[in-house]
Amino acid sequence: MARHIYDCPLRWSDMDAFGHVNNAVFVRYLEEARIDFMFRLAPGDGSPSFSGGSVVARHEIDYVRPLVHRHAPVTIESWVTKIGAASLTIAYEIKDPEQVYVRASTVVVPFDLAAGRPRRISAEEKAFLQEYVEEPEAGRGGRGGRGDRGDRVERAAA
Template identity: 85%
Template sequence: MARHIYRCPLRWSDMDAFGHVNNVVFLRYLEEARIDFMFRLAPGDGSPSFSGGSVVARHEIDYVRPLVHRHEPVIIESWVTKISAASLTIAYEVKEEDDPATVYVRASTVVVPYNLESQRPRRISAEEKSFLEKYLDKAALAA
């Protein structure tokens, strides 16, 4: 199973009054990693995969330790834990770049492909499924 790696910069505005990255900001970090994964890595040049729209149906976040604001980016690893006919679940870990054992956040997002023209959910295409399966954690399926 492959994991998508995204280097996420920290911004001054991400910090709370205590010098930590605010808990709500992590949703933005996950969004950036998810967009980088689903859109920039879509299979094939000019592929329409994932470009028709998607909506988030659910987020789940476990805050493991505070992330103190600094200039160095963090690493967000993303992978797929579930693919169904009309949704997928992406898991994430927000980690220290130089020490991957240091995890700040573990999270997951349920994403539903969406047809923006008809304003309705749609099924995952064969091309999208093929792409997602490269990042599928088969151990998560057995659990």
């Protein structure tokens, strides 16, 4: 099982009046990591995988601790916890090596923009996603499971 790694820069404008990253900004961080995972890492040269569109059906976010501005990026690890016929669930941890700030999950539905309706996950997409499947840990609701240190990791520069 692999996890996708995305280094996300913090912006001064991400802070709220209380001096930490605003809760709504974390949704944008998740989006950046998800887009990098699904589109930039899609298999094959010129592959149409995931390029037809997708919609978010659900977000679930646990805010573990405040994140304050600094110059170093925050790491977002992403992996897949469920692949259905026409949806997938991506889990995330927004973290540093020593602490987790957010655990989250997103249900994504592939979408045919031209037809204006959901579509099924293609065989190519499923094969790509299978490399990132991690079973949820008991009591964690599918978010934040920790794999073996031997897990393959894909790193994406922000």
